[in-house]
Amino acid sequence: MQLDNASDRDNASELGSVPDLGSVPGPGPATNPEPLLQTIELTKRYEDGVLALDRLSLEVAPGQIYAMLGGNGAGKTTTLNLFLGFIEPTSGEALIDGIATHVDPLRAKERIAYVSENVALYPQFTALQNLDFFVRLGGRKSLDREQLSTALDRVGLQREAHNKRLKGFSKGMRQKCALAIAILKDAPAILLDEPTSGLDPKAGMEFTHLLGELRDEGKAILMSTHDIFRAKQIANRVGIMDRGRLVAERERHELAGEDLEALYVRYMAGPSEEVACLA
Numbered sequence: 151m152q153l154d155n156a157s158d159r160d161n162a163s164e165l166g167s168v169p170d171l172g173s174v175p176g177p178g179p180a181t182n183p184e185p186l187l188q189t190i191e192l193t194k195r196y197e198d199g200v201l202a203l204d205r206l207s208l209e210v211a212p213g214q215i216y217a218m219l220g221g222n223g224a225g226k227t228t229t230l231n232l233f234l235g236f237i238e239p240t241s242g243e244a245l246i247d248g249i250a251t252h253v254d255p256l257r258a259k260e261r262i263a264y265v266s267e268n269v270a271l272y273p274q275f276t277a278l279q280n281l282d283f284f285v286r287l288g289g290r291k292s293l294d295r296e297q298l299s300t301a302l303d304r305v306g307l308q309r310e311a312h313n314k315r316l317k318g319f320s321k322g323m324r325q326k327c328a329l330a331i332a333i334l335k336d337a338p339a340i341l342l343d344e345p346t347s348g349l350d351p352k353a354g355m356e357f358t359h360l361l362g363e364l365r366d367e368g369k370a371i372l373m374s375t376h377d378i379f380r381a382k383q384i385a386n387r388v389g390i391m392d393r394g395r396l397v398a399e400r401e402r403h404e405l406a407g408e409d410l411e412a413l414y415v416r417y418m419a420g421p422s423e424e425v426a427c428l429a
Contacts, residue, residue, distance in 0.1 A: 184248075185209035186261075186339045186370035187216075187233065192242035194228050194394075202228040204394040205242065210387075212338065215361060215371040217381035219414055220391035226374035228394070230341050233372070234264060246339060263332035267344035269324040273317035277302055277327050280316060284331045293334065301330040306356045322353035329360065340364065342373035346380050358384050382410045390417050 187210040194203040203225045210216040218226045231237050232244045235255035244251045249258040271280045281298045285291075302312055305326040316324060325345065332340055345361075346354045358380050365371060365386075375381055381388050382405050390398040390413070397417045400408065 183211045183213070185211050185245075186247050187372050188243075188245040189229065189232075190243045190245070192229070192232060192244055193240045194225075194232060194237065195240045202394050203232070203239075206391075206394075206396055208389055208396060208399075210339070210370045210372050212368045212370050213365055214386040215365050215373065215384055217385035217388045218372070218374045218391055219376070219378065219381055219388060220374075221376075221418060223393065224391040225394040226391060227343065230264075230343055230372075230374060233262065233341055235259065261337055262339045262341060263335045263337040264341045265325070265328045265332050265343070265345060267347055269321075269328040271316055271324060271327055274315055276313050276315055277307060277319075277323075278312050280327055281331055281334065285334045288331075288335050290334060290336075298330075298334070301334050302327070304333065305330045305360060306353075321348045322350065322357075325349065325353075325357065329357070333364070338368070339370040339372070342371065342375075344375055344377075345373055346375065346377045354380065378411050378414060390414055392418055 187208075189206045189208050192203055192206040193201075195201045202223075206225065206229060208216065218224075218229065220226050228237070229244075232239055233246065233251055235251045235258065238252045246258040247261045249261065251258045272283070275283065278295065278298050281301065282293075282295075285293055285298070299309070299312055303309070307323060307326045307330070311319070311323065316327065319327070329345075342361075346357055349357060354377075361371060361373075361384055373385075385405075386402050388400050388405060388410065389396050398413065400410070400413070
């Protein structure tokens with residue numbers, strides 16, 4: 151694995167002194183805790199020979215947001231699928247709170263919540279009915295109607311929508327329902343797949359602000375995204391992935407003075423493309 155800056159991982163202790171970017175909550179004081187999400191030389195080669203992930207090593211500690219940037223085929227979704235236990239690694243490990251997902255997947259899943267890009271909820275159920283069903287499915291059976299409504303309030307879903315069926319919801323409203331379910335699970339780690347894709351600017355800002363609140367509560371959040379602006383705004387650390395490899399990492403304080411879009415283009419473009427982009 152080739153990283154742009156080998157000392158990037160050692161800079162986390164400086165995060166606490168960084169001013170907030172935008173209106174989202176900033177990271178709290180750095181304490182160098184043990185990572186809740188971790189990959190160690192994680193590799194996945196599919197049966198057709200495609201190397202989807204090549205010795206990926208990354209860490210996300212409690213109270214941190216890690217944004218994985220990369221184009222299609224970069225390995226972002228494969229990384230999430232390995233954490234979720236949907237597929238097994240060819241070599242290496244994906245760890246959730248120290249639990250290897252391919253060794254003890256059920257125990258690992260107890261420690262994580264997941265919000266996918268295309269939220270799969272029941273369109274004939276109301277928002278409250280979806281929350282009640284999935285929260286009970288996750289083992290929390292003692293929540294009453296007001297607690298469910300409070301979770302929907304927190305993610306910004308209007309009260310009048312709580313009792314409406316999801317079949318008439320926008321993508322942003324469905325995303326809010328899914329995030330409310332993730333919050334109610336109260337897992338220490340959260341995985342997000344393209345969380346702001348298809349959201350209008352207002353919904354994207356609300357979603358980003360809520361992620362900042364969850365980080366301040368000590369959640370470890372790993373998200374895959376194409377949204378360079380939101381990644382720079384909210385993430386403690388950004389990793390750029392290309393063809394299954396982590397090719398660059400930047401800490402939040404480094405991104406404050408850097409053009410992340412130009413950095414992304416530089417690592418994603420080939421040599422001739424890069425010259426053209428910089429011309």
